[in-house]
Amino acid sequence: MxxxxxxxxxxxxxxxxxxxxxxxxxxxxxxxxxxxxxxxxxxxxxxxxxxxxxxxxxxxxxxxxxxxxxxxxxxxxxxxxxxxxxxxxxxxxxxxxxxxxxxxxxxxxxxxxxxxxxxxxxxxxxxxxxxxxxxxxxxxxxxxxxxxxxxxxxxxxxxxxxxxxxxxxxxxxxxxxxxxxxxxxxxxxxxxxxMRLSPYLPSKSLLLIPESTLLRTYRNPFEVLEVFSVPSMRVGSGLSTHFQGVPPSAFALVFDHHQLELFPREVADDFLEALLFGLPLRSGKHEKVLVIEGRGGLEVYVSRHAGAQEVTLVTASRAFPRFIDDFVPSFPARMVVASPRHFLERSEETYDVIFVRVPVGRASVFPGSFSFVEDFLFTAEGVKSLLERIREGGVVVFSFFLQNPPSLLPKLVSLLDSAYGKEELARNSVVVKNLDFALLVLKKGGWAKGEVSLLSEELEKHRFDWVYFPGGELEEMERVFDTGKRYARVVEGLLFKGEEGSVFDIRPATDLRPYFRNFFRFLQLRETWKNLRKRWLPxxxxxxxxxxxxxxxxxxxxxxxxxxxxxxxxxxxxxxxxxxxxxxxxxxxxxxxxxxxxxxxxxxxxxxxxxxxxxxxxxxxxxxxxxxxxxxxxxxxxxxxxxxxxxxxxxxxxxxxxxxxxxxxxxxxxxxxxxxxxxxxxxxxxxxxxxxxxxxxxxxxxxxxxxxxxxxxxxxxxxxxxxxxxxxxxxxxxxxxxxxxxxxxxxxxxxxxxxxxxxx
Missing domain, CATH: 1.20.1250.20 (MFS general substrate transporter like domains)
Known part of the structure; x- marks a missing residue:
């Protein structure tokens, strides 16, 4: 015994x-x-x-x-x-x-x-x-x-x-x-x-910048958030090339040592007006705005600048709200800590504008199917729950970085097609971009000609590009930044020709087959083997x-x-x-x-x-x-x-x-x-x-x-x-x-x- x-x-x-x-x-x-x-x-x-x-x-x-x-x-x-x-x-x-x-x-x-x-x-x-x-x-x-x-x-x-x-x-x-x-x-x-960490990780490389300082580290069992003061870091995602000022300096937020977000210390009106984020707010109502995982803060500041009466930011991070309380006490948004999908499913509220950050695919670099960050927002069912929270005439704004060759954009279009339908998507969506940052804006009820004309004027004013709008011709797309109209051709092919001949896996994700970030197809193995050890990306x-x-x-x-x-x-x-x-x-x-x-x-x-x-x-x-x-x-x-x-x-x-x-x-x-x-x-x-x-x-x-x-x-x-x-x-x-x-x-x-x- x-x-x-x-x-x-x-x-x-x-x-x-x-x-x-x-x-x-x-x-x-x-x-x-x-x-x-x-x-x-x-x-x-x-x-x-x-x-x-x-x-x-x-x-x-x-x-x-x-x-x-x-x-x-x-x-x-x-x-x-x-x-x-x-x-x-x-x-x-x-x-x-x-x-x-x-x-x-x-x-x-x-x-x-x-x-x-x-x-x-x-x-x-x-x-x-x-x-x-x-x-x-x-x-x-x-x-x-x-x-x-x-x-x-x-x-x-x-x-x-x-x-x-x-x-x-x-x-x-x-x-x-x-x-x-x-x-x-x-x-x-x-x-x-x-533990030894790569010097290429943001949490290490930021310390190499002169005058960079680690202000605080927030830790819980599920994440680590490091807050850096880096004066040389400037905020500018989707910034117009016509902007003549200096973009604001920012806090550098590093989540789990490798996810970098720049949060502006202070923002000026002329800077906010020059952001691509502001375009969807130039027409229609925008009194009530929902921002999903906008840890960069720009969507919140742009919404307030445009006159929004109520802005809600939803994030799954427990550490980010603590940063806001300590460093940005006047942050003009109500914070909700919850999984975005859960928030949408359980909430009965509707909004005029919803900003959603699409996770960067970097399809030729990272195999998202084995990543540990799936949130089920970018599945067919998740997108449907997102659309249900939009009022008539309201818009959902998907923001993302572009890749070459196009990968994330066609996958996003394919996903919205599965949840919304090609005809509705073609009539109700527009896509705009600057050099490497883009917005896909989906409007409930469709875009009127006058609204498209107003957006065209704003695009011309700030030198942004059309990628797609209802009734537009290919010649009208991507004229400011010459990319060979590669992104416009992708959207046109998916919406009107049913073309899906991508080297990447762009099948729409579902709750039973998630992984929106997975772009891998076995056809890529030959090219992968050919380039092995020729590129530093792992x-x-x-x-x-x-x-x-x-x-x-x-x-x-x-x-x-x-x-x-x-x-x-x-x-x-x-x-x-x-x-x-x-x-x-x-x-x-x-x-x-x-x-x-x-x-x-x-x-x-x-x-x-x-x-x-x-x-x-x-x-x-x-x-x-x-x-x-x-x-x-x-x-x-x-x-x-x-x-x-x-x-x-x-x-x-x-x-x-x-x-x-x-x-x-x-x-x-x-x-x-x-x-x-x-x-x-x-x-x-x-x-x-x-x-x-x-x-x-x-x-x-x-x-x-x-x-x-x-x-x-x-x-x-x-x-x-x-x-x-x-x-x-x-x-x-x-x-x-x-x-x-x-x-x-x-x-x-x-x-x-x-x-x-x-x-x-």
């Missing part, structure tokens, strides 16, 4: 530390990659579990008996690499040793998860009948680890939070080595050491190439690691039912990971903030799965297999149906989504513990192999699930998960006659 309690305590601590480590890793990789490829961490974590299963018999007893201590050592090793290893993601394809540094960083990130997986195998080896209980405790400890990570991140930097986690590994013993390591970590906590098609390379490497590594224990058993006779166990293990891994990845994407619709979404999903999944696993310990009987299978599949199918087909109703009361999510989690916690007891009754020595298959196929499934969601949507991913669990229960039921009843 004493040994069981000691092992349970160690498992709880290691599981808490491992999930806290994973949550902090999300933040670390967010800063390193600029939100991209963060979801690949799920795969990396599971790779560590697969290694633990494959090589568990080869680990010495002295290592197995003190996994908690070595977990702390592994965290310290990763911290050391994070702080001291030379690495810059912006030169990843330029300097080969940076690629080696990245590989080293990734390799060191696996070992804490290896320790966690190994301890689970040890608990099965020593207390096989009690494994469902241990497995449930493991999942509950993991849930506590997520909460611990959020608590640490609310008060500490990522590097300091990792050091606190390392201290967990040195609890529970009084050996000389433990005390030495404990003292070392305490000393490191006192030193001003932090992502783009090369980003998807990195995903495919990781997938290939994981598959190869998994096959080699799985072959090893099979080769070791070549002289032993494996039971015929072992194949069913392996199939069941693969199916439960596939089902769980397809569910986890898909639920993370879908839950972002209801929650809004990605890291908060990830944390909340893990908490519910782990608590629910832990409860389900504990319940299995109490219910294991041979005759109940069919009952378990039926209840699991019915609950899973019913809850997925509810989430997919009734998501609009749940959006009005988003926390109700936790009910079907908990049911899914509870039932998903039952299959693997059930399988463990089947293995125990047949051949307990098979469990490490089963655990390895589960871990490695979880890795592969997490990558495949994300690719499936990106290109085909959530419905397909949910279907694969349901099919995987169906096959799992078939495999379990196929061998039930060989198993005697299992007592609790």
């Amino acid at each position: 004493k040994e069981e309690k000691r092992l349970a305590f160690g498992l709880f601590l290691v599981s808490s530390g491992a999930l806290a480590f994973e949550t902090i890793l999300f933040r670390v990789f967010t800063f390193i990659f600029g939100y991209h490829f963060v979801s690949l961490l799920v795969a990396l974590a599971l790779l560590g579990y697969g290694i633990a299963g494959s090589f568990a018999p080869r680990f010495p007893d002295w290592f197995k008996n003190d996994v908690l201590f070595y977990f702390g050592c592994f965290v310290i090793s990763f911290w050391t690499a994070l702080v001291f290893l030379p690495f810059d993601v912006y030169e990843l394809f330029v300097k080969p040793y940076y690629f080696l540094s990245l590989c080293s960083l990734i390799l060191l990130s696996l070992f804490p998860f290896l320790a966690h997986g190994l301890l689970q195998v040890v608990t099965f080896e020593r207390f096989p009948r009690r494994f469902p209980h241990f497995y449930g405790l493991n999942l509950l400890g993991s849930a506590c680890g997520v909460a611990l990570a959020l608590l640490l991140l609310s008060v500490l930097s990522e590097a300091k939070a990792l050091l606190i986690l390392a201290l967990l590994g040195f609890l529970g013993g009084l050996s000389r080595w433990r005390w030495l390591c404990f003292a070392l970590v305490v000393c490191l906590l006192l030193l001003p050491l932090g 992502f783009g098609g090369a980003g998807f190439l990195l995903v495919l390379v990781v997938l290939f490497m994981v598959v190869v590594f998994a096959l080699v690691a799985l072959f090893y224990p099979l080769w070791r058993k070549r002289e032993k006779h494996l039971p015929e039912k072992a194949k069913l166990f392996i199939l069941a293990s693969i199916c439960t891994a596939t089902g769980f990971m397809f569910l986890e990845i898909s639920l993370f994407v879908l839950l972002s619709l209801f929650v809004g903030i990605p890291l908060y979404t990830f944390s909340l999903l893990l908490l519910v999944l782990l608590v629910g799965s832990g409860s389900g696993s504990t319940w299995v310990q109490l219910q294991l009987e041979r005759g109940k297999t069919r009952k378990f299978a039926l209840s699991h599949l019915l609950n899973l199918g019913g809850c997925l149906f509810l989430l997919v087909f009734f998501k609009e109703g749940l959006l009005t009361l988003p926390f109700l989504v936790l009910v079907p999510l908990f049911v899914i989690s509870f039932t998903s916690g039952m299959p693997f513990p059930w399988l463990s007891q089947k293995v125990h009754r047949t051949d307990p020595s098979l469990f490490p192999l089963i655990f390895a298959y589960n871990g490695f196929f979880s890795v592969v499934s997490s990558l495949l699930a994300h690719l499936l969601v990106v290109f085909w949507g959530l419905s397909w991913a949910f279907a694969v998960a349901f099919l995987a669990y169906l096959v799992f229960w078939w495999a379990i039921g196929k061998g039930k006659a060989t198993f005697p009843a299992v007592s609790g």
Whole structure:
């Protein structure tokens, strides 16, 4: 009993530390990659579990008996690499040793998860009948680890939070080595050491500007906002070339070290009149204005200058309002902190003007499908909710930067077409631009000829360009800035000729296949390979190439690691039912990971903030799965297999149906989504513990192999699930998960006659 309690305590601590480590890793990789490829961490974590299963018999007893201590050592090793290893993601394809540094960083990130997986195998080896209980405790400890990570991140930097986690590994013993390591970590906590960041990131490069000063840093578990005073920075998005004055200096706001926004210190009337933002306000009513994620502030100031009586700014950032309170107390807008999609769905108010900033696609550079910032505003359903908030005669103003070749503009037109229809869009929209900044203005009720004429006069006055207006000819477009009429041709082709022959993926995003920022098509791979290492920018098609390379490497590594224990058993006779166990293990891994990845994407619709979404999903999944696993310990009987299978599949199918087909109703009361999510989690916690007891009754020595298959196929499934969601949507991913669990229960039921009843 004493040994069981000691092992349970160690498992709880290691599981808490491992999930806290994973949550902090999300933040670390967010800063390193600029939100991209963060979801690949799920795969990396599971790779560590697969290694633990494959090589568990080869680990010495002295290592197995003190996994908690070595977990702390592994965290310290990763911290050391994070702080001291030379690495810059912006030169990843330029300097080969940076690629080696990245590989080293990734390799060191696996070992804490290896320790966690190994301890689970040890608990099965020593207390096989009690494994469902241990497995449930493991999942509950993991849930506590997520909460611990959020608590640490609310008060500490990522590097300091990792050091606190390392201290967990040195609890529970009084050996000389433990005390030495404990003292070392305490000393490191006192030193001003932090993670290495690229000098190209705004938070680093701004400090190189003379007289630049970091005024304040705002930190919460989900974001970091740094406020810089940079006198040489000037605000001027959409500024007329006829403006003769000096654009105002600005605060430089850097979100999560890489997203830069310039906020004007003070604005003059002549500057506001020369902005492209002011054009939609020159005609019609504009008494009530809504600005969505306008953290640059220009839309607010322009609206007030034009005479708007009420301006509301909606942002998901918790830190931005704190900046406004401290540095801009006279800011002329009402602040609302909420996910824009949630605000639109739950609000009954209507507006004369809505300003929306379209996220910069940079399609040839960044693969938005793997970024960690999806807000579901730029989906067909999101655009419809946006249009419902506009009064008759009001306008929605989409602002964005132009790319060459055109990518974001055709995708935006395609999205509005899916929500509005070509004929209505052609009659009710205009597109104007300066050199590289553009507005697509959609008017409810259509544009009258007099209004178009008034806009033409304003364009002529400020030397802005038409890209499209109803009834306009191609010769009238893009005359000030000679671009070969590339943007006008794109809009004309989409609206009147149905042309969609773009090198980029411009299919309209939906709630079930989001990722407005994804422009990648596999046709780009050839050009990507051709230009590899010829450009300093790190992502783009090369980003998807990195995903495919990781997938290939994981598959190869998994096959080699799985072959090893099979080769070791070549002289032993494996039971015929072992194949069913392996199939069941693969199916439960596939089902769980397809569910986890898909639920993370879908839950972002209801929650809004990605890291908060990830944390909340893990908490519910782990608590629910832990409860389900504990319940299995109490219910294991041979005759109940069919009952378990039926209840699991019915609950899973019913809850997925509810989430997919009734998501609009749940959006009005988003926390109700936790009910079907908990049911899914509870039932998903039952299959693997059930399988463990089947293995125990047949051949307990098979469990490490089963655990390895589960871990490695979880890795592969997490990558495949994300690719499936990106290109085909959530419905397909949910279907694969349901099919995987169906096959799992078939495999379990196929061998039930060989198993005697299992007592609790």
